[in-house]
Amino acid sequence: MSDTLPAVNSVLEAVSDALPFEKLARILWIDEHASSMTLITVAETPRRPWTVASQDIRAWLLRGEVRRSQLRLPAYMLQVEEDIPDAGKAVRERNWQRIAGLVNAQVAGGIFQPRAMGSLVAAHAKATGMQRKTLYRLLYRYWMYGQIRNALLPDYENVGAPGKARVFACGKRPGRPPRRLASAGERVGKILGDDDKSFIRIGYSLYRSNAVGTVTDAYHQTLRRFYVEEHVVRGTTTDDLTLKPLDQLPTLRQFGYWGKKAFDDLTVLRSRVGERRWQKDHRGLTGRAGDGVYGPCHRFEIDSTIADIYLVSRYNRNWVIGRPVVYVIVDVFSTLIAGIFVGLEGPSWNGARHAVFNAFTDKAAFCRMYGVEIASSAWPSHHLPQELMADRAEMLGQAAEGIVSGLNIDIAIAPPFRPDWKSIVESRFRLLNRTSQIHWIPGAVRERIAERGQRDYRLDATLDLAEFTSIMIRSVLHYNHHSRRPERLTAGMIRDELEPSPINLWRWGMDNGLATPNMQPDDLVYLHLLPRETASIQRGGICFKGMYYTCSHAMQQNWFAKSRKDGRKPITVWYDPNSTAHVWLQDEQRNFVRCDLLASEERVAEHRLEEVIDMLEMIRTPTAEHTYSALNDKIHLDAHIEATVEHARHHKEEVRPITPVPASQQIGNIKANRAFEKRIQQQRFVIAAGLEAGPTERVDTPKPASASVAEAYAGERGGEVLSLLGRLRPKGSNT
Known part of the structure; x- marks a missing residue:
């Protein structure tokens, strides 16, 4: 330790008990001639300053009996x-x-x-x-x-004895005087005793525990329980309950005052709103969402919401298909929206996986599908994260857990009713709604309840799924490029004069080596992120959801020819719901092979899978008018058949011969009867043709050869004769 003596106003702290002062002392004066110092002991009631030799102070410091210290000022x-x-x-x-x-x-x-x-x-x-x-x-x-x-300066910090209970003169009512002067003999207000304060504490606890709605309700419950007159005769009825006189009752103001003194305001609030709402809406906020995040791709947050707008089908604008579900993935470091998916499937892993896949894929090709032309640098995120924060709805399940082992992504599940755990992505929905002006688009959900006679806003739906997705893409691009996040700037970013937009924050993190992208092969991404279903190999191609695909691998293996011979064969395919143009399958070495849509499937080309499924479902399901018409015609058909059969039955009974014809003869003459009927039918055709040709034209139709031979040799029974000769002719004879 240095042997330099402390200066004037220095504070010394006694460490040893053998010193002439305790705790702290301040040096007031140093006498160089007398080699002495004047000190004053720092205490609540200080004593007169005292003098000590400078050599003693130096010795105390060297021995460690005294050390330099600081005095906290009042x-x-x-x-x-x-x-x-x-x-x-x-x-x-x-x-x-x-x-x-x-x-x-x-x-x-x-x-x-x-x-x-x-x-x-x-x-x-x-x-x-x-x-x-x-x-x-x-x-x-x-x-x-x-x-x-x-x-x-005046020290008023402890004036009034804060925190200590006041002691009032006996019989003196505390507080302001009453606004109305009491009349003769009237007593106003009550001086509360310990019993009254105990009653108030019990009654106020009803409000704290949310057993009653308001403080006034708790006050009334307290009066009914503790401030009623005793019953002279006890009974089961409560009709004779009577409050004590007014001067024996605590006022509502006294009840609220002593209740708040008994229970802390935050304790009351926490008990009334419940632990769930307290943690979500009322707890103190410590830290920020970006704490512990090192750079881009370290942590993504994903969430979904149902958009406040109704859409129509692209196939038929009169088909309202409901409200879409929007999935958004946000990079926590830069707040850049790294992926988006607009679909019709509710919050689930099947919808969330499409957003994760979109975050990994090139955005230029994705935007091009919806008519938005951009360069890849305009939306540069095409990476997988190290961590993914999501809701239970999106990530619970065996399929979601597969990406932990398959893609090395750590998943964090936010507790129920705790959106503050992923506050960044939650706030992005508000920004996107405000940027896209979604509430002013036809078909948007109105916040207020429809009045009587008001038009249903669902009838105004105009946009289809692709058009709404295009609007969301442009809104995301606007947000990524022009939303300012100055609170995200670090000292290095400020030094580089960085404009704090999400895309600039992303690029700066990438350029300065802060990014930790999770790089995985495309095959693994397809395997774990694209949804898969069973298709069938048929003679016309690979059939998936009613659409047909083909690929070079299938042609080389002759799958379609084998299907004509052996029948259909199931196969697993992976698909992208954003487009029906391609599906993927695995070959014998488990390599992914892309299959393209057949050119003949033009009705489903350049459409999303949800739209195709809805279209196929709509055309399979007949309309109510068609169903009624078909039923009506079927009833008429059945009635006509029944009437015709009944008429034929009656006609057969009328022409039945007196002598019954044996059954063997009726069956044995089928061929002859058929030939006769055929000849009559041909003659009817000739007559009909002649009538159509007119009276001046003649139609000469030669008789069939078989009919002329039969008439020449056998007369009217020629058909039977030829049939008999055919049966008598030896088998295999050519004569």
Whole structure:
């Protein structure tokens, strides 16, 4: 330790018990000629300053019995000049004038000379008319707190005994006087005793525990329980309950005052709103969402919301398809929106995986599908994160857990009703709604309840899924490039004069080596992020959801020809719901092979999978008019069939011969009867053709050869004769 002696106003702390002072002491004066120092002990009631040799101070410091320390000044001294009220400045100036003659003596340090202080204070008190104890009190305060004038400010910090219960005179009512003077013999208000305060504490606890709605309700419950007259005769009825006189009841103001003194305001609020809402809406906020994040791609947050707008189908603008679900992925470091997905599937892993896949893929190709032409540098995020914060709805399940082991992404699940755990992505929805002006688009959900006779806003739906996605893409691009986040700037960013937009923060982190992207092969990303389903290999191609695809691998393996021979065969395919143009499958070596949509499938080309599924479902399902028409025609058809059959039955009964024809003969003459009927039918055709040709035209139709031969050799029974000859002819004979 250095042997340099401390200076004036230095504070020393006693470490040993063998010293002439305890705790703290301040050096007031150093006498170089006498090699001595004058100190004052810092205490609530300080004693007269005392002198010690400078050599002793040096020895105490060397032995470690004393160490240099700091004295915390009282609160009334910790004020800047402009904050001190004028009254306080006046008190300070008055106190300074009282002791200025003693402090600013003609001989420096003269008051600290041996046996000089008492005579100087006595003479000054006589000259100014002040009491010596007042002078000593001001001098000790001035010396003890560093010999500065602000030590003489009034100390009102403990005025009024804060935190201590007041003791009032017996029979005196505390508080302001009543607004209405009491009439003769009337007593107003009650002086509360310990029992009353205990009753109020019990009653106020009903409000704290949310058992009643308001403080007034708790007050009424307290009066009913503790301030009713005793029953002369106890019974089961409560009709004779009567409150005590007004001067024996606590007022509502007294009830609220003593209730708040019994229970802390935050304790009451926490009990009333419940732990869940307290943590979500009322707890103190410590830290920021970006704490512990090192750079871009370190942590992504994902969330979904149902957009406040109704959409229509691209196939038929009269088909309202409901409200879309928007998934957003935000990089915590830069607040850049790294991925987006707009679909029709509710919050689930199947929807969230599309947003994660979008965050990984090139955005230029994604935007091009929706008519937005950008360069890849305009939306440079195409990486997987190290961590992913999500809701339970998006990430609970075996499929979501697979990306932990398959893609090395750590998943953090936010507790229920705790959106503050992923506050960045939650706030992005408000920004996107404001940027896209979604509430002013036809078909947007109105916040207020529809009035009677008001038009249903769902009938105004105009946008389809692709058009709404295009709007969201442009809104995201506007946010990424023009939203300012100055609170995210670091010292290095400020030095580089970085404009604090999300895309600039992202690029700066990438350029300065702060990024930690999770690089994985494309095959693993397809395997774990793209949804998969079972398709079938058919002779016309690979059939998936009613659409047909083909690929070079399938053609080389002759899958479609084998399907014609062996029948259909199931196969697993991976698909992107943003486009029906491609699906993926794995070959024998588990490499992913892309399959393209057949050219003949033009009705589903350049459409999203949800739109195609909805379209196929709509065209499969007949309309109500068609269903009614089909049923009506079927009823008429059945009635016609039944009437025709009944008419034929009656006609057959009328022409039935008197002598029944044997069944063998009826069946045995089928061919002859058929030939006869055929000849009659041909003659009808000839007659009909002649009538159509007109009276001046003649149609000569030769008779069939079989009919002329039968008539020449066998007459009217020629058909039967030819049939008989055919049966008698030997098998295999050509004659």
